């Protein structure tokens with residue numbers, strides 16, 4: 001069964017793109033077929049060295065009907081992960097992406113190309129704009145990124161409202177898959193206090209147990225456009241994303257078992 005997960009946050013610079021890339025890559029190395037879609041007009045994913053071939057074309061060209069999927073969806077060298085870039089090159093492309101979010105073309109393109117993968121991850125621009133809303137419309141779950149800064153406390157409620165709005169109006173299957181704390185400085189009392197306050201808005205059970213620590217190697221990997229695990233000596237930096245991938249699969253398995261248990265109970269009674 002294919003699952004589409006949107007990686008989003010109200011705030012910018014909180015590790016959305018890093019998580020999209022590292023989690024996608026990890027799941028692909030665990031044997032899953034994964035598609036990573038960059039919907040950020042500001043450009044997010046720039047996998048440079050690990051692609052079989054590079055193209056600057058992407059989502060906007062699919063939306064315009066100017067490209068075939070095989071021309072713009074690029075497999076990584078090891079094959080398990082495919083990447084669809086935004087394709088934004090001109091200011092007009094950004095406008096097109098935003099228009100397509102309003103008139104349904106963006107959702108249609110994602111739906112059309114999502115089949116055939118175990119996971120589709122959608123990297124998004126920050127905020128609660130039209131692109132994010134439209135992509136929530138085609139997603140099964142939201143991975144909500146949280147960097148424990150004070151502004152997050154103020155902006156989180158509006159983001160949660162958007163999830164509820166999309167669920168109530170256009171996509172009843174949308175769920176909050178989990179909140180992911182990232183760039184965590186262990187032992188920082190302020191971050192700890194903010195995390196405590198966040199649990200007033202998001203139930204503790206919805207937080208991933210996995211926390212992504214602050215680690216400068218992520219920045220180095222971003223510069224090269226590669227998952228951190230591919231940096232020389234990067235395997236331990238990549239471990240939190242391996243933990244996250246396992247936790248994601250654990251949650252899915254437990255949910256499926258619960259559903260099957262419910263069906264079984266109905267069958268008997």
Ligand SMILES: Nc1ncnc2c1ncn2[C@@H]1O[C@H](COP(=O)(O)OP(=O)(O)OP(=O)(O)O)[C@@H](O)[C@H]1O
Pocket residue numbers: 011012013014015016017018019040044124125126182183184212213214215216217218219220222223
């Ligand atoms: N765990 C981490 N530790 C240290 N630096 C990190 C970590 N995760 C990401 N970064 C760095 O922080 C910066 C912002 O990360 P990223 O681009 O993933 O955020 P984003 O939420 O996608 O930003 P935007 O909203 O602008 O798209 C990048 O330079 C990235 O390398």
Ligand SMILES: [Mg+2]
Pocket residue numbers: 016017018040043044123124
């Ligand atoms: Mg980004």
